[in-house]
Amino acid sequence: xxxxxxxxxxxxxxxxxxxxxxxxxxxxxxxxxxxxxxxxxxxxxxxxxxxxxxxxxxxxxxxxxxxxxxxxxxxxxxxxxxxxxxxxxxxxxxxxxxxxxxxxxxxxxxxxxxxxxxxxxxxxxxxxxxxxxxxxxxxxxxxxxxxxxxxxxxxxxxxxxxxxxxxxxxxxxxxxxxxxxxxxxxxxxxxxxxxxxxxxxxxxxxxxxxxxxxxxxxxxxxxxxxxxxxxxxxxxxxxxxxxxxxxxxxxxxxxxxxxxxxxxxxxxxxxxxxxxxxxxxxxxxxxxxxxxxxxxxxxxxxxxxxxxxxxxxxxxxxxxxxxxxxxxxxxxxxxxxxxxx
Numbered sequence: 001x002x003x004x005x006x007x008x009x010x011x012x013x014x015x016x017x018x019x020x021x022x023x024x025x026x027x028x029x030x031x032x033x034x035x036x037x038x039x040x041x042x043x044x045x046x047x048x049x050x051x052x053x054x055x056x057x058x059x060x061x062x063x064x065x066x067x068x069x070x071x072x073x074x075x076x077x078x079x080x081x082x083x084x085x086x087x088x089x090x091x092x093x094x095x096x097x098x099x100x101x102x103x104x105x106x107x108x109x110x111x112x113x114x115x116x117x118x119x120x121x122x123x124x125x126x127x128x129x130x131x132x133x134x135x136x137x138x139x140x141x142x143x144x145x146x147x148x149x150x151x152x153x154x155x156x157x158x159x160x161x162x163x164x165x166x167x168x169x170x171x172x173x174x175x176x177x178x179x180x181x182x183x184x185x186x187x188x189x190x191x192x193x194x195x196x197x198x199x200x201x202x203x204x205x206x207x208x209x210x211x212x213x214x215x216x217x218x219x220x221x222x223x224x225x226x227x228x229x230x231x232x233x234x235x236x237x238x239x240x241x242x243x244x245x246x247x248x249x250x251x252x253x254x255x256x257x258x259x260x261x262x263x264x265x266x267x268x269x270x271x272x273x274x275x276x277x278x279x280x281x282x283x284x285x286x287x288x289x290x291x292x293x294x295x296x297x298x299x300x301x302x303x304x305x306x307x308x309x310x311x312x313x314x315x316x317x318x319x320x321x322x323x324x325x326x327x328x329x330x331x332x333x334x335x336x337x338x339x340x341x
Contacts, residue, residue, distance in 0.1 A: 034193075035228060038282065039102030039134040042260060042291040042321060043229050046076040047086050047132075052113055054091035058120045062089060065125040069133055072220045073229035083110060086292055087132060090116045096162070097124050102134030103294050123213035126192045133223065138187065138194035139209070142176045147203040150174055156201070190216035227256030227327060242320065244271075247336040250322060252279065255330060258323040263337050265313045270340040273320055274301075274308035279331030282323050283307035288316025299325065306333075310340070 041047065049066075051059050067077055086105055090113035099115040100108060108114050115128050139146055153173055157164045164172070188194070189209060196211030223229055242248055242261040250259050265271065265288070275281050284297040295311070302308030305325070324331060 034136045034138065034140075035134045035222075036101060036136050038284075038297070039104065040228060040258075041075060041102060041134065042286060042319060043074055043231065043258065045292050046078055047292065048078045048080045048082055048084075049087045049089060050080055050082060050085035052088050052090040054089070054117075054120075058091050058117070061120055061122070062117070062125055065122045066129045068126060068215060069129055069223060070232075072215075072232060073133060073223040074231040075133070075229055087115060088113045091118075091120065092116055093118055097128055099128040099131035101131050101136065105132065106292065106294055121213070123192065123211060126213070126215060127195075130193050130219070134228070135193050135219075135223075137172070138189075138191040139173065139197065140176050146197075146205060146209075148174050149201055149203055153201050188216055188218040191219050192216065193219070225256065226254050226258075239319070242335065242337055244337045244339055247276075247334045249332065249334055250275075251332040252281075252322075252324045252330045255324075255328050257330075258321055261320040261322070261335060262317060263320070264317050265315050268312065268314045270310065271313045272308065272310045272338045272340060273335070275306045275322065275333045275335045276303065277306065277331075277333040278304070279333045280305035280325040280329070281307055281331075281333055282325050283309060284321040285309050285311070285318060286321070287318035288314060291319045 049062075051062075054062075063079055069075075070077055088108075088110075092113075095116050096118040097116060099105075105114040115132055117124060117128060154166045154169050157169045157173070158166075190212055192212045192215050194209055194212060197205075197209045199206040199208035202208065224232055238260070240248070240250075240259065240261045242263040244263060244265075248261070250261075252259065273283065273285060275283065282297070282299055285295050286293055287295060296309045298307040298309050300307065320335065320337075322333070322335060
């Protein structure tokens with residue numbers, strides 16, 4: 001049996017396993033690279049990164065290579081010893097390479113790692129931090145065109161160094177994202193999110209795929225696009241002040257765009273945040289006082305295809321992020337925050 005390459009595996013929250021998705025027809029966008037819908041951090045956020053173990057050289061390499069993403073993505077990294085850091089990096093050589101994807105990191109207990117580097121080099125650091133930013137595996141792109149020899153892949157990955165079960169292999173390699181799950185469409189063979197696979201694993205790529213240790217031009221353009229984290233070097237993120245009790249008009253003017261509103265709660269109470277209109281929207285609520293703390297999200301809880309969040313909120317500043325459910329679509333809407341007592 002041929003020895004398999006080192007591969008990382010996706011960490012999935014229990015409630016996301018086999019999660020149903022509304023289906024839609026995929027658009028024909030020009031942007032390559034992929035990101036699962038709903039996993040992006042609030043644009044402009046500062047992500048704090050804490051090391052859990054690792055040698056001085058391990059940490060040095062992470063500090064050297066990981067920030068390459070934020071040359072393009074409008075986020076900031078801060079390496080810290082703060083135990084409440086959003087990202088906790090471990091270096092367990094017996095646990096492979098993996099990361100939770102985007103906002104899923106906020107659902108992990110503070111004592112646990114959110115990203116592990118079972119081996120440490122430039123390629124794996126960039127790859128796992130790409131997952132942390134919200135990117136998926138490029139070989140699971142629905143437009144990837146890879147036709148797998150499933151029996152061969154399952155048989156090889158059951159051996160060293162991965163020792164994966166058939167279900168792990170299906171989840172991390174063979175399954176493709178559904179069209180409604182991702183931003184982006186076209187396959188990028190140069191993406192750092194693509195691993196090296198031998199031609200013997202496929203029916204249509206005798207040359208196989210090449211592992212990449214650098215961000216491709218598409219990786220750079222995609223994380224800087226409206227579908228991910230636009231605005232690096234252009235003066236920051238526009239946050240719209242949303243008064244309580246007053247409806248405000250909004251518009252997703254560009255495919256993939258997200259609008260960010262902020263409002264203040266003066267005293268603890270029950271609040272409703274909802275949109276209205278004919279546009280199919282998704283709403284995420286962050287806070288208090290922190291744009292990385294996701295506290296609620298909704299799809300169709302309001303009238304028609306409008307989201308609605310009702311929640312008891314303590315005093316503080318909150319952030320409401322609105323996006324179109326279809327990452328290739330646009331539309332107008334109204335949004336309102338109302339105190340219920």
